[in-house]
Amino acid sequence: MILASLAALPATADVTSPSGKTVECYCTDRNHNRxxxxxxxxxxxxxxxFMAQCQMSLNVPMWREIQEGCLSSALDNSAPSLDTFGIYPKI
Structure with a gap:
């Protein structure tokens, strides 16, 4: 029961350096957001x-590609959504 509740908590990404100082580990995006x-x-x-996940590799935070392309809810308005050339116009 306790393990199940701990699994739902976010993982802490802090590392302690040899000097005893806590170093925060995280990735940044193009706009320098954490x-x-x-x-x-x-x-x-x-x-x-592509879709990428922030992961650790050899004690360094890095981006790892996990899926080609990106999930999006935006519609591309530059092209028609339906090809109507196969429809007979006099119907």
Whole structure:
């Protein structure tokens, strides 16, 4: 029961340095916003868009691609949503 409730809590991303100082570990996005370990966002790099998760690798926070493309609710208004060329116009 206790383990189940602890699993729902976010993981703390703090590391203690050899000098005893606590070092916070997190990623940053393009706008320098803090993104916590385990969070997933859409990244655009060199014209490519993909879903990436903030993870640790060799004690360094880094972005790892987890899915091609990005989830979006935006509609592309530049192209028609339906191809109507196959419809007979006199119906």
């Amino acid at each position: 993104i916590e370990l385990g969070e997933t966002i859409c990244l655009q790099v060199d014209g490519r868009m």
